[in-house]
Amino acid sequence: MKWLEGFQKLSSVLFILTFQGANCQLAVFPIGPALVNALAGSNVTLAVSFRGAPDPVLTWFKGNLPVGTWTLNSSSPPDIADGSRDVLRIENNGSLTFKGVPKHFSGNYTVELTKSGLGQALVTFTLKIFESIQNVTLSTQPDFAQEGAERFTLQYTMLQGVVEQEIWYFNGGKLKNSTRYLIKGRSLVILEPTRTDKGSYSVLLMNPFSSVTTHRNVTVLYGPDEPIVEALPAQPFYKVGDSLVFSCQAEGFPKPTAEWVFMGQILSDFHQGVLNLTNVQTSQGGVYTCSVLNGLTEEKREKNVTLNVYGM
Structure with missing residues (x-):
């Protein structure tokens, strides 16, 4: 019966080996974050590790375009795409290194590992290249x-x-x-x-x-806003010989300039919107117009005030 016991032990070992082999899968993992930031002109590596099979075939893609292919541990050098050979290098462990990376190498990079009978495994990185502002x-x-x-x-x-x-x-x-x-x-x-x-x-x-x-x-x-016109002293009417002041102000930027107009004529006896009237006569009664102007915007507004002058 010893041969039966030996056969049972051998069958158990074969079952364990077969079970382990059935769960042996090709896998690849990023070492560190999958989002990698780099300064233009620096060296940067998209680092990976893998398991599941020795010496798989490895291909790096930028987007959908292959940029490098190699069989790990092969004596033949990696095949790097034209235009990238001065920048890209595939390391012995399958990682992808950029030397003095230019800004236009920003993008998504995917590494794909394949092995006959074990299918394929892949992982994707996002590489962002920045320049100092x-x-x-x-x-x-x-x-x-x-x-x-x-x-x-x-x-x-x-x-x-x-x-x-x-x-x-x-x-x-x-x-x-x-x-x-x-x-x-x-x-x-x-x-x-x-x-x-x-x-x-x-x-x-x-x-x-x-x-x-x-x-x-x-x-x-802005402005000018609606002009504010005041008469000092404020009275409903004035007598011949009285004196008074009309003032005209308006908000705005730059500060609006003001001028007084009476009977179609621009008056000269005013300063910064203040019009002085002394020893008024009945001939000076009537409608006075204050016109304010923003010199930059050329916006203009006007307001009237009536002066009533009565004889003695």
Whole structure:
């Protein structure tokens, strides 16, 4: 019966070996994160490890395009695609190294391992190549914001850099897309600007290797608002020989200029909207018009006041 016991032991060993072999699968894993950030011009490696079979055939793809193929531990060198040989190198363990990586090598890279009888295994990396952000300039279009206009745009340019995130601020507060603001591309658009949009604007540009903030003060042109006209002393009528002052002021930026008009003639006896009338006569009674003008926007508004003068 000893031969039966020996046969049973041998059968058990064969069963274990067969069971283990049935679960032996080709597999490949990233060493570290599958999202890799690198600075342009540096060296970076997409590191992998594998198991399940010795010396599999390995192919690296950028997107759907093969860029390198090799049988691990083969005496033949890896086959690297034309245009990539100065940059790409397949390591002995199957990892892919980039030497002095250019910015345009950003993309998705997939390594595929195959072995006869064991199928294939693959893993994908995302490689992002960044340049340091440098020489950022913030400009406006047009030069000045104007109240009542359709829009006003701030836009940044830079000498070089890859921006992963941009944040816009107004007087230190973060801006978001809304009915008032549109953040698009490299621009911040202020929709239908008002005088309250005057202030300091800044944009923060960031990537994993650099961050830059640049500022721009924005002036909003507005007005003139409705002129405020006053007579001092304020009286319903004046007698011949009285003296009085008409003042005319209006809000706006830049400060509006004012002029007084009487009977179609521009009066000269006024300063900063103040018209002095001394020893008035009945001939000076009538409608006086204050006209205020914004010299930059050429917006103009007028307001009338009536002077009543009675004889003694």
